Amino acid sequence: MKRIKIAWIRTDSIGDTVLSMGMVRPVVEDLKKQFDGDIQLTVVCQEHIVPLYQVLPEVDEIIGFNRTELFNSEEYRREIKNVLTQYAFDQLIISLYSPDENTIFFTEHVYAKKKIGLDCDLSNITPEIKLKYLGLLTKVIPTSGHPKCELDRAQDLLDGLNVSEKHPGAFIEIPNEIRSWAKNFIDKKKSQKEKLVILCAGAQYDNRFYYNYGKAIEKLAQNETIILGAIGGAKDYEINQRNLMQVKSAKTVYNWSGDFGLLQSSAIIEQSCLVVCSESAPMHIACALNTPNVVLLGGGHFGRFAPYHSSTIAVSSFRPCYNCNWLCQYNNFPCVQQIPPDALSDAINIIWKQTQSKHPRILSAEQKQSSIKRLKRLVHRKCVFIEKEATDLSRDTFCNGSRFFD
The missing domain is CATH 3.40.50.2000 (Glycogen Phosphorylase B;)
Incomplete structure (x- = not known):
């Protein structure tokens, strides 16, 4: 059975993670069917959020980062870039609607054959940076309507990934x-x-x-x-x-x-x-x-x-x-x-x-x-x-x- 390597990018905060984490299992299960292979999932998230993903059986590896240092330290960005050179993925999925500069950093520096993400808003970036970000994606999933419930945005992502299951809502796994x-x-x-x-x-x-x-x-x-x-x-x-x-x-x-x-x-x-x-x-x-x-x-x-x-x-x-x-x-x-x-x-x-x-x-x-x-x-x-x-x-x-x- 072939092994398909997927990167799941989630650079935002704890609450956003709880809102989105329920997507992980249905995405992995559907990708198994789509690729007829085993899925190896690597999550990219902030360091303090790592424990939430560690308990998910679908997650194989986690790359944690310090948000403040990545924003402010060129040396730290070089260190993370060196870490990322060790990885090559079949797909990179950016599962958030409001990217920031850190999201774009990982989208740019994580190698993947396909890079998929939602069309995004301007909450954290300028129009010029948005154009750059969307240009890095090989597939942009549309999400219409503003304002709109964040769970509905997540459903747009699942639909764009051809995942048959509906978003289960806020989710957290407690051992x-x-x-x-x-x-x-x-x-x-x-x-x-x-x-x-x-x-x-x-x-x-x-x-x-x-x-x-x-x-x-x-x-x-x-x-x-x-x-x-x-x-x-x-x-x-x-x-x-x-x-x-x-x-x-x-x-x-x-x-x-x-x-x-x-x-x-x-x-x-x-x-x-x-x-x-x-x-x-x-x-x-x-x-x-x-x-x-x-x-x-x-x-x-x-x-x-x-x-x-x-x-x-x-x-x-x-x-x-x-x-x-x-x-x-x-x-x-x-x-x-x-x-x-x-x-x-x-x-x-x-x-x-x-x-x-x-x-x-x-x-x-x-x-x-x-x-x-x-x-x-x-x-x-x-x-x-x-x-x-x-x-x-x-x-x-x-x-x-x-x-x-x-």
């Missing part, structure tokens, strides 16, 4: 031993009556930082028996602590920022009853694990990365500048900073009482009909809009996103 560790760890921290709530106040970029999650969770803690744990990287310790200090009524509070690896943190999320976070990696991990989550959804990419999963209630407030690609004309990101904690508290109350939903839910922080109608126009998937006080669970309205697919 059984890590699941067992997480269960034992949490069981030792709480009684049977206590419920674990996870806070993730950090984000990759500080434009999504919010300093009132604690005020929203405090209302839950006043009425329910919870223990509260904050997770994230070591850099998230301060913002998590600042929010934790607002929660006076929780029996026990932990700041676990920097204490766990990526898979361990994911397993902790799986053990929780609720995750409260920004539009960032923990949201996608919670969706992949079907853990209820309340998300503060800013306007930078509204509808592109969230909401898409029935476990989510997204809290947002329409502004005319939505979908600005986080290039804020006000410089202080009011779409995040001016969300009242009471709106988050309402969403937490709803999801605590009614965890099950067929579709993602959106709670408008402004209960003006004009704001809600404008938010509905930006939704690309079936979702439920909550147009009422959280204590009344009877007046949700349904919105059928115009580009939803089954």
Whole structure:
């Protein structure tokens, strides 16, 4: 049986990886059939994301890189180029819609007979660099519509690769031993009556930082028996602590920022009853694990990365500048900073009482009909809009996103 060598390029972040990783298995299985051969898959990703791919049985090898050094160090780029000269692939697949200069670096310097990728946007590159990037590809897969849910873009990629299976959605693989560790760890921290709530106040970029999650969770803690744990990287310790200090009524509070690896943190999320976070990696991990989550959804990419999963209630407030690609004309990101904690508290109350939903839910922080109608126009998937006080669970309205697919 012939051996077909495939490179899978994924140069973006943790949340993007969780959204896209479910494509790996169907792509490998279909390529086996297309080539009538064995597939050897090499993944190119950032160093801190390597653990997510290491546990996938379809992945044979991983090339990890440091994003900052690759951007800034010519010496580091030479080192990576030397590593890449050892490889020759039959196909290179770039599975993201918003390439940056690092994506183009690997597209240019990884040798492959065929290089396949989506037509891309200009979120991270100039029109001139886009022309260069598309010129490096032997096949450009079209993806129409803007804005559009990221999962629909992924489906466009699968269709362009002639993969018969549909995209499974957000995905993460947690080994059984890590699941067992997480269960034992949490069981030792709480009684049977206590419920674990996870806070993730950090984000990759500080434009999504919010300093009132604690005020929203405090209302839950006043009425329910919870223990509260904050997770994230070591850099998230301060913002998590600042929010934790607002929660006076929780029996026990932990700041676990920097204490766990990526898979361990994911397993902790799986053990929780609720995750409260920004539009960032923990949201996608919670969706992949079907853990209820309340998300503060800013306007930078509204509808592109969230909401898409029935476990989510997204809290947002329409502004005319939505979908600005986080290039804020006000410089202080009011779409995040001016969300009242009471709106988050309402969403937490709803999801605590009614965890099950067929579709993602959106709670408008402004209960003006004009704001809600404008938010509905930006939704690309079936979702439920909550147009009422959280204590009344009877007046949700349904919105059928115009580009939803089954």
